[in-house]
Amino acid sequence: MSAENEFSSLFATESEVGSVAGGVTLPAWQVLLVDDEPMMHTVLHFAMQDMVVEGRRLALSDASSSTEAQAALLRQPDIALILLDVVMETTDAGLRFVEYVRQILHNRKVRIVLLTGQPAYALERDVIANYEIDDYRVKSELTSDKLFTCLYSTLRTYQALHDLELKLPIEKLAMELQTANQQLTIEIADRTRAQALAGEQMHTLKEVNKRLEEAQYQLLQSEKMASIGLLASGVAHEINNPIGYVSSNLGTLESYSKGFLDIIEAYEAGADTDPQTRLARINALKESLDFNYAKGDVVALVQETTDGLNRVKSIVQSLKDFSRIETADTWAMEDVTKGIESTLSVVWNELKYKCEVRREFGEIPPVECVLSHLNQVFLNMLINAAHAIVEHGTVTIRTGCAHERVWIEIADTGKGIVPEHLTHIFDPFFTTKPVGKGTGLGLSISYGIIKKHHGEIEVESQPGHGTVFRIWLPIRQPASEEGMIPAP
Numbered sequence: 394m395s396a397e398n399e400f401s402s403l404f405a406t407e408s409e410v411g412s413v414a415g416g417v418t419l420p421a422w423q424v425l426l427v428d429d430e431p432m433m434h435t436v437l438h439f440a441m442q443d444m445v446v447e448g449r450r451l452a453l454s455d456a457s458s459s460t461e462a463q464a465a466l467l468r469q470p471d472i473a474l475i476l477l478d479v480v481m482e483t484t485d486a487g488l489r490f491v492e493y494v495r496q497i498l499h500n501r502k503v504r505i506v507l508l509t510g511q512p513a514y515a516l517e518r519d520v521i522a523n524y525e526i527d528d529y530r531v532k533s534e535l536t537s538d539k540l541f542t543c544l545y546s547t548l549r550t551y552q553a554l555h556d557l558e559l560k561l562p563i564e565k566l567a568m569e570l571q572t573a574n575q576q577l578t579i580e581i582a583d584r585t586r587a588q589a590l591a592g593e594q595m596h597t598l599k600e601v602n603k604r605l606e607e608a609q610y611q612l613l614q615s616e617k618m619a620s621i622g623l624l625a626s627g628v629a630h631e632i633n634n635p636i637g638y639v640s641s642n643l644g645t646l647e648s649y650s651k652g653f654l655d656i657i658e659a660y661e662a663g664a665d666t667d668p669q670t671r672l673a674r675i676n677a678l679k680e681s682l683d684f685n686y687a688k689g690d691v692v693a694l695v696q697e698t699t700d701g702l703n704r705v706k707s708i709v710q711s712l713k714d715f716s717r718i719e720t721a722d723t724w725a726m727e728d729v730t731k732g733i734e735s736t737l738s739v740v741w742n743e744l745k746y747k748c749e750v751r752r753e754f755g756e757i758p759p760v761e762c763v764l765s766h767l768n769q770v771f772l773n774m775l776i777n778a779a780h781a782i783v784e785h786g787t788v789t790i791r792t793g794c795a796h797e798r799v800w801i802e803i804a805d806t807g808k809g810i811v812p813e814h815l816t817h818i819f820d821p822f823f824t825t826k827p828v829g830k831g832t833g834l835g836l837s838i839s840y841g842i843i844k845k846h847h848g849e850i851e852v853e854s855q856p857g858h859g860t861v862f863r864i865w866l867p868i869r870q871p872a873s874e875e876g877m878i879p880a881p
């Protein structure tokens with residue numbers, strides 16, 4: 394059967410083929426004709442040349458084998474419809490080509506209509522069921538109308554698929570956006586919750602911090618009270634001594650003065666008597682009052698009393714210097730050596746029975762500090778040194794200056810600190826002393842004070858031989874610290 398015969402019906406009726414879209418040139422439908430019969434191409438070209446589907450013309454291309462068809466499809470991926478012969482190189486070349494398109498190229502979009510001249514080779518039901526094709530036509534039964542209907546329905550399907558393909562990424566994007574949005578909402582909620590939690594924690598932390606500060610203040614007060622208690626007894630003792638002899642001297646001076654007044658009275662009373670008798674009486678009185686001795690003793694007693702009162706005055710002054718009660722706790726350029734001296738006189742009673750105190754003071758410049766706070770450190774270290782000395786020993790205080798820093802060393806020949814204690818001595822409440830003698834706060838407070846001064850404390854100890862505490866202080870405080878009051 395020739396192609397002309399096969400398609401004779403195509404020429405029979407020529408019905409309306411659709412209309413060209415008014416004014417707008419839409420791209421033509423790409424249609425591939427695959428057939429090994431050249432006549433088929435001629436006939437189909439002829440039948441379809443004026444057809445318009447959905448306002449678009451048809452652009453036909455040709456392949457005469459499935460191999461050529463593969464090449465055409467690769468060249469022109471926007472082919473919308475393939476009119477495909479079944480029997481070409483082989484009896485099922487067309488069907489293999491469908492497999493190739495759908496399974497190898499994964500092209501599910503292109504529409505395929507099988508045109509067969511020999512239905513025996515490809516039974517319609519089998520083919521429709523097993524291959525992804527749109528239509529199956531026996532060439533001899535094809536009319537122009539049927540072809541048009543077939544083109545119309547397949548090209549529409551193609552267009553629908555195409556639109557869907559375009560829409561899909563947008564929908565996918567919208568979906569992704571929605572998911573991202575939801576995720577974001579969750580994250581924002583999480584973050585808000587976390588922030589609220591952080592706020593609560595911050596509040597708790599502030600509370601804890603405030604309570605800690607209060608506790609620290611209490612501790613400081615208790616340590617101060619403890620050292621005041623200790624010092625009070627020492628100072629009382631120091632003051633008692635001179636007060637004792639001042640008051641006894643005053644007693645002696647009082648009786649001397651009475652005698653002297655008696656003698657003066659004797660002079661005045663005997664004005665009308667015989668000078669010899671008067672002199673004898675006065676001499677007897679002088680004798681009885683031990684006038685000659687008293688005369689010499691008065692000067693010595695007044696001197697001694699003055700010295701005693703000066704001693705009391707200097708103790709009071711040292712106490713004032715030590716505690717700096719008359720000045721505010723502010724940074725100032727101070728003489729640290731003077732601070733050590735006033736501290737020494739305050740703790741003298743604690744030291745004097747047990748230790749010889751050696752001063753090896755170097756030349757040091759004024760240091761920017763709060764001296765009363767540093768004195769508290771010296772005080773604690775000196776008392777610790779005295780406590781460490783069991784029978785009798787030496788406490789050596791050295792000072793010096795190196796690299797813009799001043800150092801103060803307080804060394805004792807006491808019992809020393811065992812290595813396992815050395816790492817704890819700055820801990821609050823660490824004490825090896827019996828209750829009543831140690832609070833365990835002295836060194837921790839000292840550490841805090843030196844830290845506020847941007848300094849350091851070093852300690853070296855040899856159990857059984859003694860301990861050295863070395864304090865390093867910068868001569869000037871960092872600029873930002875000026876005017877700040879460091880709480881000890």
Ligand SMILES: Nc1ncnc2c1ncn2[C@@H]1O[C@H](COP(=O)(O)OP(=O)(O)O)[C@@H](O)[C@H]1O
Binds near residue numbers: 825837
């Ligand atoms: N110079 C020293 N020699 C020996 N041990 C010392 C010396 N200074 C401090 N320590 C040890 O460090 C501990 C803590 O000292 P400190 O904080 O001043 O508290 P406290 O003197 O109240 O015990 C002391 O109990 C003592 O064991």
Ligand SMILES: [Mg+2]
Binds near residue numbers: 777
């Ligand atoms: Mg102490």
